[in-house]
Amino acid sequence: MATLSFEPPRGMRDFYPEDMLWRNRVFDAWRQAASAFGFQPYDACVVESLELLQRKSGEEVSEQIYHFEDKSGRQLALRPEMTPTLARMIAARQGRLTFPVKWFAVAQCFRYERMTRGRKREHYQLNLDIIGEESVSAEIEVMAAAATALEKMGMPADAFRIHVNNRALLSELLDKSGIAAAHHPAVFLALDKRGKIPDEAIATLLREEGLDETAIAKTFELLAVETLDQAAEMAGADSPAIARLRELFTLAKVYGIEDRLLFDIAVIRGLSYYTGIVFEAFDTARKFRAIFGGGRYDNLLTTIGGDPTPAVGLGFGDVVVVEVLKDLLGETAAAERNGVAIGYMAPEQREAAMRLAKTLRDAGETVDLSLGKQKPKAFFSRANAGTCADAIYIGPDDVTRGTAKRKHLDTREETEIPLP
Amino acid sequence: MATLSFEPPRGMRDFYPEDMLWRNRVFDAWRQAASAFGFQPYDACVVESLELLQRKSGEEVSEQIYHFEDKSGRQLALRPEMTPTLARMIAARQGRLTFPVKWFAVAQCFRYERMTRGRKREHYQLNLDIIGEESVSAEIEVMAAAATALEKMGMPADAFRIHVNNRALLSELLDKSGIAAAHHPAVFLALDKRGKIPDEAIATLLREEGLDETAIAKTFELLAVETLDQAAEMAGADSPAIARLRELFTLAKVYGIEDRLLFDIAVIRGLSYYTGIVFEAFDTARKFRAIFGGGRYDNLLTTIGGDPTPAVGLGFGDVVVVEVLKDLLGETAAAERNGVAIGYMAPEQREAAMRLAKTLRDAGETVDLSLGKQKPKAFFSRANAGTCADAIYIGPDDVTRGTAKRKHLDTREETEIPLP
Numbered sequence: 090m091a092t093l094s095f096e097p098p099r100g101m102r103d104f105y106p107e108d109m110l111w112r113n114r115v116f117d118a119w120r121q122a123a124s125a126f127g128f129q130p131y132d133a134c135v136v137e138s139l140e141l142l143q144r145k146s147g148e149e150v151s152e153q154i155y156h157f158e159d160k161s162g163r164q165l166a167l168r169p170e171m172t173p174t175l176a177r178m179i180a181a182r183q184g185r186l187t188f189p190v191k192w193f194a195v196a197q198c199f200r201y202e203r204m205t206r207g208r209k210r211e212h213y214q215l216n217l218d219i220i221g222e223e224s225v226s227a228e229i230e231v232m233a234a235a236a237t238a239l240e241k242m243g244m245p246a247d248a249f250r251i252h253v254n255n256r257a258l259l260s261e262l263l264d265k266s267g268i269a270a271a272h273h274p275a276v277f278l279a280l281d282k283r284g285k286i287p288d289e290a291i292a293t294l295l296r297e298e299g300l301d302e303t304a305i306a307k308t309f310e311l312l313a314v315e316t317l318d319q320a321a322e323m324a325g326a327d328s329p330a331i332a333r334l335r336e337l338f339t340l341a342k343v344y345g346i347e348d349r350l351l352f353d354i355a356v357i358r359g360l361s362y363y364t365g366i367v368f369e370a371f372d373t374a375r376k377f378r379a380i381f382g383g384g385r386y387d388n389l390l391t392t393i394g395g396d397p398t399p400a401v402g403l404g405f406g407d408v409v410v411v412e413v414l415k416d417l418l419g420e421t422a423a424a425e426r427n428g429v430a431i432g433y434m435a436p437e438q439r440e441a442a443m444r445l446a447k448t449l450r451d452a453g454e455t456v457d458l459s460l461g462k463q464k465p466k467a468f469f470s471r472a473n474a475g476t477c478a479d480a481i482y483i484g485p486d487d488v489t490r491g492t493a494k495r496k497h498l499d500t501r502e503e504t505e506i507p508l509p
Numbered sequence: 510m511a512t513l514s515f516e517p518p519r520g521m522r523d524f525y526p527e528d529m530l531w532r533n534r535v536f537d538a539w540r541q542a543a544s545a546f547g548f549q550p551y552d553a554c555v556v557e558s559l560e561l562l563q564r565k566s567g568e569e570v571s572e573q574i575y576h577f578e579d580k581s582g583r584q585l586a587l588r589p590e591m592t593p594t595l596a597r598m599i600a601a602r603q604g605r606l607t608f609p610v611k612w613f614a615v616a617q618c619f620r621y622e623r624m625t626r627g628r629k630r631e632h633y634q635l636n637l638d639i640i641g642e643e644s645v646s647a648e649i650e651v652m653a654a655a656a657t658a659l660e661k662m663g664m665p666a667d668a669f670r671i672h673v674n675n676r677a678l679l680s681e682l683l684d685k686s687g688i689a690a691a692h693h694p695a696v697f698l699a700l701d702k703r704g705k706i707p708d709e710a711i712a713t714l715l716r717e718e719g720l721d722e723t724a725i726a727k728t729f730e731l732l733a734v735e736t737l738d739q740a741a742e743m744a745g746a747d748s749p750a751i752a753r754l755r756e757l758f759t760l761a762k763v764y765g766i767e768d769r770l771l772f773d774i775a776v777i778r779g780l781s782y783y784t785g786i787v788f789e790a791f792d793t794a795r796k797f798r799a800i801f802g803g804g805r806y807d808n809l810l811t812t813i814g815g816d817p818t819p820a821v822g823l824g825f826g827d828v829v830v831v832e833v834l835k836d837l838l839g840e841t842a843a844a845e846r847n848g849v850a851i852g853y854m855a856p857e858q859r860e861a862a863m864r865l866a867k868t869l870r871d872a873g874e875t876v877d878l879s880l881g882k883q884k885p886k887a888f889f890s891r892a893n894a895g896t897c898a899d900a901i902y903i904g905p906d907d908v909t910r911g912t913a914k915r916k917h918l919d920t921r922e923e924t925e926i927p928l929p
C-alpha cells in the first residue's frame with residue numbers, strides 16, 4: 090500500500106498538544122469573559138443549509154462557501170460565519186424568547202480562499218451577540234466583554250485599540266454631500282477597500298456606482314476626518330449618529346476602557362448588514378489584521394423572514410490574536426507546568442504507584458502515571474521534558490517505608506509524602 | 510422573499526442555552542477526567558482527506574461518509590471518527606514524539622445514516638488514546654479515566670458497567686475449534702451483529718464465510734460462556750489472553766473500579782482494527798446503546814504507512830450518555846443558578862449599575878447587567894425566569910445612600926452591599 094500524506098488538507102489546521110496551549114488560553118479567556126458579562130452559550134452544527142447562508146451573505150462570501158450535496162440531494166455547506174445560524178435559531182423561537190438575549194458561541198467557520206498570513210481556510214471565532222436591544226448599552230457590553238477577553242489572554246491594555254465608527258454618521262454625511270441613500274451601501278463597500286486597493290481604484294468603483302467627480306471628491310474628504318469633534322462639526326449639532334457615539338464613549342469611561350477606544354471614520358466593515366455603530370480592534374502597532382470586529386445590524390432577521398429586531402454582534406477569530414500574543418509575549422508564553430508525574434522502578438511498585446495516583450486525582454490533581462517500570466534517570470529525564478510541575482519516583486525502599494519524595498522539577502525542592 | 514426553514518439541516522443539532530447545560534456538563538467532565546489522568550489535548554479539523562478515511566475505515570463506514578470536492582478538485586470529507594486523524598498526526602511525528610503518548614480530543618464526527626433514537630448524523634466524541642504501550646496498564650488507564658468522567662457527570666457508580674472481552678481470547682478459542690485465523694475477522698464481524706439480527710442470519714453469514722455446521726455450532730457455543738473462569742477452562746492454563754484479562758481485573762481492583770467491570774464474551778466491537786482487549790460500557794438497566802467503547806488496536810499506524818505501534822483507544826459519544834443521565838437524574842438536572850443580575854429604575858442609575866457590574870466581574874463573578882431601565886416587577890420577574898442566583902436592583906434612593914440590596918432569588922434572603 091502506498092504511504093498516505095500525513096499532512097492535514099490544505100488550509101486546515103492540526104493542533105498538537107503544544108498548539109492546544111495557545112488555543113486553550115484563547116478559548117478559556119473567551120468563555121470566561123463571555124460568562125462574566127452574562128452571555129449564555131449556544132452552538133449549532135458547522136453544516137448549514139446552503140440557501141440560508143446565501144440568503145444572508147454577500148456575493149463575495151457565497152463564492153467562498155464549501156458546499157456539497159448529501160445523499161438525499163440536500164444542498165449543504167460548511168458555514169463561513171455564525172450569524173446566519175444565529176438569526177435562524179433566534180427566528181425559530183422569536184415568540185418564545187425573552188428579549189434582549191445575550192448569547193455567545195465559539196464556532197468553527199470555513200472559507201475557501203487563498204491563504205496568506207493570518208488567513209487559513211478554517212478558523213474558530215467567538216461570536217457575542219445581543220438581540221433585541223436598541224440602546225448603545227448593547228454596543229458597550231459587547232466591546233467591554235471582548236476587551237476583557239483580551240486582558241484574560243495576557244494582552245496588555247495599551248497593546249490594542251478598538252476603532253469605532255458609526256455607519257449612520259457616514260450616511261448623514263453622505264446625505265449632506267448630496268449622495269442619495271440608494272448609493273450608500275455601494276459607497277460603504279468601496280470605502281471599506283481602502284488600504285487594500287489604490288484610492289484610484291476606489292474612485293473607479295464610485296464612478297461605476299454613478300457618483301460624479303464632485304461627489305467622489307466629497308466622499309474622500311470624509312475619510313480625512315480625524316476626530317469625533319471634526320465629524321460633529323460636519324454633521325451638525327443635532328446629529329443622532331454623533332450623539333450615539335458620544336454616549337458610547339461616556340459609557341466606555343464608566344467601564345474604565347475609554348483609552349482603549351478610538352474614533353476612526355475609516356472603519357466601515359464590508360458586510361452590508363451593519364446599520365449603526367461599527368468597530369474593529371487592532372494591535373496598537375498595526376502590524377496585524379483586525380483582532381475582532383462587529384457592530385449593530387438591525388435588519389438581519391428580516392432578511393431570513395423573521396420579525397425586525399435590533400441587534401449588536403461581534404466576531405473574534407483565533408488566528409490573528411494568537412499571532413499578536415506570540416509577537417508580544419513570545420512563542421512559548423502559553424506553556425505552563427501543571428500536575429505531577431509518578432514513576433516506579435519495578436513491577437512490584439506498580440500498585441503502590443497506582444494507589445498514589447488515585448489518591449492525588451481524587452484530591453483534584455493532574456497525575457501522569459508511568460505505564461511501565463522505568464530507571465530513575467529515564468523517568469526524571471522524561472518528566473523534565475514533559476509538562477508536569479512535580480515528580481514522584483517510587484522504589485522498593487519507598488514502599489517498605491510507606492513514604493515517597495515529591496520533587497518540584499523547577500526548584501528541585503523535595504517534600505516527603507505518605508504512600509496510601 | 511420566501512421565508513426560509515428555521516430548522517437545522519436534517520440530523521444536525523442546534524444547541525440552545527438550555528441544551529448547552531447538558532453539553533457543558535459532559536464536555537467539562539470529559540476534559541477534567543482526561544486531564545486528571547495526564548492525557549494531553551490535541552485536535553484537528555473536522556475536514557479530512559477522503560483517501561485517509563477510506564484507507565482506515567471498513568466498507569460500511571465508507572458509504573456513510575459525507576464527502577465533497579473542493580474548488581481545486583481535492584477529495585475531502587467530514588470525518589466519521591477521529592482515529593484515522595490521530596494515526597496520521599502520530600505518524601507525521603513518529604520520529605520526534607516520546608512514546609507512550611497519552612492524548613485526548615473532543616471531536617465532532619459525522620455519519621450519514623438513518624436516524625433512530627440516539628443516532629444523529631453528527632455527534633461529539635471524547636477520544637482517549639495511549640500510543641506506544643504494550644502492557645495492560647494502558648487499558649486500565651483509559652477505562653478508569655472514562656469511568657471517572659461518568660462519575661464527574663453525576664452518574665452513580667452502580668448505574669453503569671464496563672463489559673470487557675479480549676479478541677485474542679476469541680481467536681484462541683476459535684483456533685481450538687479448528688477455525689483458521691483467516692476466518693476470524695469475518696467471524697468477529699458476524700458475532701458483533703448478535704442482538705441486532707437473528708442468530709439464523711448470523712449462521713448464514715458464517716456459512717457464507719465457508720464455515721461448516723460443526724464450526725458454526727462451536728462458534729455459538731463460545732457465546733454461551735458466562736464467566737472468565739469458564740473461558741479459562743476452555744482456553745487452557747497457559748492462555749496469554751486469559752492472563753491479560755486477569756491482570757486487567759487485578760489493576761481495576763487497585764483503582765477501586767473492579768465492581769464496575771464485567772467479563773462479557775459477547776463484546777466484540779465490529780471495527781476490524783481491534784487486536785486485543787475490547788470493552789463497551791452500558792447503563793446497568795441496559796435500556797440504552799453503548800455509552801463508550803474501545804480497545805487495543807496494535808496495527809493502526811501500519812495501515813496508513815506508519816511504523817508498527819501498540820495502542821489503546823476509546824470513543825465516548827455525547828448523545829447516549831445524556832439520554833442515560835436524563836433518564837437517571839431528570840431532564841433538568843444540569844440546570845444551575847449562577848451569577849448575579851443587576852437592574853436599575855431610571856437612566857440616572859445606569860452608571861452606578863455599570864460600575865457595580867464592573868466591580869463584581871473584576872472579582873470573578875458572572876454579571877447579567879440590564880441593558881435598559883426596568884420597573885422592579887419586570888426586573889425581578891425576568892431575573893427569576895433566568896439563570897442568575899442573585900439579583901440587585903438599583904433605584905435613586907440606593908444611589909443616594911451608596912448601598913443596594915443583593916437578593917438571593919431562591920431563599921429571598923437580602924444582604925446590603927456598598928455601591929462602588
